[in-house]
Amino acid sequence: MALIMIADDDPDICDLVQFQLEQNGFEVAVANDGAKAIELARDRPPDLAILDVSMPGLSGLDVCRLLREEPTTASTRIIMLTTRIHEQDLEAGFNVGADDYLPKPFSLRELSQRVNVLIASTRR
Amino acid sequence: VDGGGAVILVLSILAAIALGTIVITLITRVVRLRRTRRRDRLVAGPRKRLVALLVGGDDGGLDQLAGLSPAQWRALEPIAVTMLEKVSGNARHTLALLFERQGVIARALADLRRSRFYNRANAAETLGTLHCRAALPDLGSLLNASNEEMRVVALRALGRIGDPAYAEAMLDTLVHDPTTPASLVAYTLHQLGQQASPTLLHGMDHPSPQVRLAAITAVQLLGAPGSPGVCTRVAHALRTDESTAVRQRAAEALGRLGTQVALVALLDATSATTQTPAVRAAAVSGLGTLGARAAVAPLCVLLGDDEYSVAHAAARSLLRLGPEGRTALRDRSTGADRAAAHAAEAFAITTLGDRRLEGPATIPTARRIPVLHEST
Numbered sequence: 001m002a003l004i005m006i007a008d009d010d011p012d013i014c015d016l017v018q019f020q021l022e023q024n025g026f027e028v029a030v031a032n033d034g035a036k037a038i039e040l041a042r043d044r045p046p047d048l049a050i051l052d053v054s055m056p057g058l059s060g061l062d063v064c065r066l067l068r069e070e071p072t073t074a075s076t077r078i079i080m081l082t083t084r085i086h087e088q089d090l091e092a093g094f095n096v097g098a099d100d101y102l103p104k105p106f107s108l109r110e111l112s113q114r115v116n117v118l119i120a121s122t123r124r
Numbered sequence: 125v126d127g128g129g130a131v132i133l134v135l136s137i138l139a140a141i142a143l144g145t146i147v148i149t150l151i152t153r154v155v156r157l158r159r160t161r162r163r164d165r166l167v168a169g170p171r172k173r174l175v176a177l178l179v180g181g182d183d184g185g186l187d188q189l190a191g192l193s194p195a196q197w198r199a200l201e202p203i204a205v206t207m208l209e210k211v212s213g214n215a216r217h218t219l220a221l222l223f224e225r226q227g228v229i230a231r232a233l234a235d236l237r238r239s240r241f242y243n244r245a246n247a248a249e250t251l252g253t254l255h256c257r258a259a260l261p262d263l264g265s266l267l268n269a270s271n272e273e274m275r276v277v278a279l280r281a282l283g284r285i286g287d288p289a290y291a292e293a294m295l296d297t298l299v300h301d302p303t304t305p306a307s308l309v310a311y312t313l314h315q316l317g318q319q320a321s322p323t324l325l326h327g328m329d330h331p332s333p334q335v336r337l338a339a340i341t342a343v344q345l346l347g348a349p350g351s352p353g354v355c356t357r358v359a360h361a362l363r364t365d366e367s368t369a370v371r372q373r374a375a376e377a378l379g380r381l382g383t384q385v386a387l388v389a390l391l392d393a394t395s396a397t398t399q400t401p402a403v404r405a406a407a408v409s410g411l412g413t414l415g416a417r418a419a420v421a422p423l424c425v426l427l428g429d430d431e432y433s434v435a436h437a438a439a440r441s442l443l444r445l446g447p448e449g450r451t452a453l454r455d456r457s458t459g460a461d462r463a464a465a466h467a468a469e470a471f472a473i474t475t476l477g478d479r480r481l482e483g484p485a486t487i488p489t490a491r492r493i494p495v496l497h498e499s500t
Contacts, residue, residue: 010210012175012203012206012210015175016175016178016210016215019175019179104210105211105216106211107212108180108213109213109214110213
């Protein structure tokens, strides 16, 4: 069973995404800030991480960069969730190694499909 | 009462006041805490059900949530409202259905016509958040309300609902009341999407500079010319508009629109003697936003401009033009003139940026993460 990590300081988003992904048969780990996300990822590298860009302390971009630096998490697929949708924000996300970007408000079904595509790509 | 007695009396009164304040504060906190706990208890079950419903994992959830007691719904409603702003698609549609079943929409539509500002403003916010099209006529009327705050709330609600038929009325609020922030009008207009482009095009010809500014700002926020002629019209505004603010905004907008017309207009504006330094600097920044390699050579020339803001913007824009811009900056940074100083400053910043990207991210000391050992 693929492990997906969600890092978002908004408990509503965490609950919604966790419920959605568990319904789809994934195992889900939740972190409410960036530091906790790094701890979780180091403890057990996820197949995919969904990161909120704006979190207190370590931002989603920082977490993404750190995950890419760790040999154990360098190949983890990463989706950034954000309300920042300007070109430079997208560019910043892709520059630190994000695989995909989803602006808030987002469709749970769309997120689910993007997760499926990225997880499938890790298994090819 | 002698002197000592008076002091004791005053001290006693002060002590009584302090004690009373402490007691009142404690009671207030206890009451609030109990209220919060009661609300948390009330909402725990319905919240779980709401999450399941939005994910599509609870078929009977809508009926159950629609049948919540008034106290439970009062506790759940703020959570449901905040979720409305976080999800789209089916989940949002389901939430809107829930609000309708709970009678929220009917109540808000009625409140929109009440005399108290508080009721009308709350109702407008709710209906806007719910994208309730039935509220459009009343919200449109509220754009002419005598209360300035009410007009702003109605604007925001109309922007959220996103019907381009109201674009002209939204722009006209700036004519009726010039104190309405043009940036707010522009933001709400951009929420209407590309369908508002024809109205924005007309807005750029309006006699009021505020209206022209809002129209061009909305085009900038949209980031693409939605109608034929929009880019040419913005370029025309950059060349000829009598308002400096409008010309400056036109330069910024052209940078985002990214067409050949924009490139030519921006290059012209960087060296036009009729333009103010602020507009020239905005045009130079626009070239960086545009990202055209053809701008590298003209920007290198502008590094030596007498106006600090223009030269500084040229250096920053070169940074944004990719490897060619950086190479040009590096080559230009070795001299001893003003241009070299601007180039060196910008180049130093990009070097810092590169190092940050290559090196580990900064981790706040107070929350430092344990070092990862090879074995983990």
